[in-house]
Amino acid sequence: xAGITQSPRHxxxxxxxxxxxRCHQTExxxxxxxxxxxxxxxxxLIHYSYGVKDTDKGEVSDGYSVSRSKTEDFLLTLxxxxxxxxxxxxxxxxLAGGPAGDTQYFGPGTRxxxx
Amino acid sequence: AxxxxxxxxxxxxxxxxSLELGCNYSYGGTVNLFWYVQxxxxxxxxxxxxxxxxxxxxxIKGFEAEFIKSKFSFNLRKPSVQWSDTxxxxxxxxxxxxxxKYIFGTGTRxxxxx
Numbered sequence: 001x002a003g004i005t006q007s008p009r010h011x012x013x014x015x016x017x018x019x020x021x022r023c024h025q026t027e028x029x030x031x032x033x034x035x036x037x038x039x040x041x042x043x044x045l046i047h048y049s050y051g052v053k054d055t056d057k058g059e060v061s062d063g064y065s066v067s068r069s070k071t072e073d074f075l076l077t078l079x080x081x082x083x084x085x086x087x088x089x090x091x092x093x094x095l096a097g098g099p100a101g102d103t104q105y106f107g108p109g110t111r112x113x114x115x
Numbered sequence: 116a117x118x119x120x121x122x123x124x125x126x127x128x129x130x131x132x133s134l135e136l137g138c139n140y141s142y143g144g145t146v147n148l149f150w151y152v153q154x155x156x157x158x159x160x161x162x163x164x165x166x167x168x169x170x171x172x173x174x175i176k177g178f179e180a181e182f183i184k185s186k187f188s189f190n191l192r193k194p195s196v197q198w199s200d201t202x203x204x205x206x207x208x209x210x211x212x213x214x215x216k217y218i219f220g221t222g223t224r225x226x227x228x229x
């Protein structure tokens with residue numbers, strides 16, 4: 001599973017509060033991703049990172065920001081949570097450039113509920 | 116822009132039936148293709164992938180997929196499904212150059228009846 005952990009695994013919060021989700025990897029991979037999963041939409045990319053301090057937006061980035069100050073950690077922040085951000089959030093890493101090529105591996109997910 | 120279509124949203128099969136799930140993508144260049152499986156309450160796990168070479172790829176748990184370049188398709192197959200194959204299946208595509216992004220289909224929910 002490429003040593004990916006996510007924290008917290010479950011969170012309930014109130015509308016308007018900031019929330020930070022953490023993705024941690026142990027194997028020094030360069031590429032990291034945040035997705036949200038919603039019924040009928042599959043996985044949608046929020047933000048991704050291609051190196052320390054190098055990030056870019058995905059297709060559903062509004063209301064989210066990210067930071068990557070160390071290779072192993074990729075943080076996703078909901079600046080002011082809304083009910084539409086209730087979702088399951090998955091972190092992924094890509095083994096780009098290695099023997100496995102461009103294969104993504106996923107973390108266990110964080111279930112976020114915004115009341 | 117790249118996109119991925121999975122035409123079957125829900126599939127119900129009896130055990131031992133054969134399975135074929137459709138996946139079509141839109142992109143004119145060279146791509147890497149993936150199928151992932153998500154069991155209830157779990158994260159996505161890689162079933163199989165295609166990078167180059169033989170267009171018929173075999174994955175875990177008896178799954179296989181065939182890349183047909185002329186049809187922009189990468190359909191997933193299994194000759195005989197089991198109850199334990201009940202899950203959601205996602206097709207994904209990544210261009211081999213110019214992007215770090217992976218595009219996922221909306222998924223197919225498979226239910227296998229014992």
